[in-house]
Amino acid sequence: MDNFEPAIIAFVCNWCTYTAADLAGTSRLSYPKNVRLIRVMCTGMVDPQYVIKAFLEGADGVLISGCHPGDCHYINGNYKARRRVKLLKEILPRFGIDSRRLRLTWIGASDGIEFAHVMGDLVARTRELGPMLPDLKMVI
Ligand code: FES
Numbered sequence: 001m002d003n004f005e006p007a008i009i010a011f012v013c014n015w016c017t018y019t020a021a022d023l024a025g026t027s028r029l030s031y032p033k034n035v036r037l038i039r040v041m042c043t044g045m046v047d048p049q050y051v052i053k054a055f056l057e058g059a060d061g062v063l064i065s066g067c068h069p070g071d072c073h074y075i076n077g078n079y080k081a082r083r084r085v086k087l088l089k090e091i092l093p094r095f096g097i098d099s100r101r102l103r104l105t106w107i108g109a110s111d112g113i114e115f116a117h118v119m120g121d122l123v124a125r126t127r128e129l130g131p132m133l134p135d136l137k138m139v140i
Contacts, residue, residue, distance in 0.1 A: 006060035006126040008035045010119075011046045013066030015073045016109050023112030031119035035063070042066065043104075044077020048088050051102060052095065061101045061126035065118070068106040078106065098129055 012018045018039045024031060040046055043066030054062050064081055072078040082104060089099040103122060107115050 004127060004131055006034055006123060006129075006131070007058060008061045008063060008122060008126060009038060009054040009059040010035050010063040010065060010122075011038050011040050011043065011050065012063075013043050013072075013078075014039055014041050016067035016071065017065040017105075017107040017115065019109035020107045020111045020115040023110065024115045027112050029112055029116040031116040032123040034123050035119050042072060042074045042077035043081035044072070044074060044079075046081060046084070048084050048091075051088055052092075055092075055095070055097050055101070055132065060129070060132045061103070061122060063103050063105065063118075063122055065105045065107050068108055071108065097132065101126065101129060101132060 010017075012021060018037065021037060043064050046064050051062050051064070064085060066078045066081060067073065069078060069082075085102060085104040088102055092099045092102060105118055107118060
């Protein structure tokens with residue numbers, strides 16, 4: 001398990017976290033290559049099915065990240081995301097998925113350093129949880 005490299009899917013809002021990722025890149029900040037970003041216009045459009053599908057198709061961890069509360073460009077999309085993540089964390093164990101594999105963060109557009117830090121932390125914590133698929137196969 002020492003060389004386990006988790007696969008992480010990150011749904012990131014176009015206006016904040018994606019912009020922070022861009023800033024991290026242009027600032028030449030390094031962050032783990034394990035994270036695959038999926039740009040969405042707002043975290044409020046991340047359907048819970050997207051998260052479950054990501055896990056079922058092999059993600060070891062999923063991140064949803066967007067604008068800070070009060071900064072959503074669609075007024076309340078991030079509040080919807082927060083409610084959905086709360087529900088998903090209750091539902092995921094029924095699929096045999098540890099709810100710690102799902103994380104929600106707010107990273108503003110100017111937070112390139114924060115973005116790089118969160119990605120590193122996310123990968124480290126998911127690495128500690130180990131690969132997910134062996135557990136999942138027992139449920140399926
Ligand atoms: S526009 Fe960023 S979370 Fe809604």
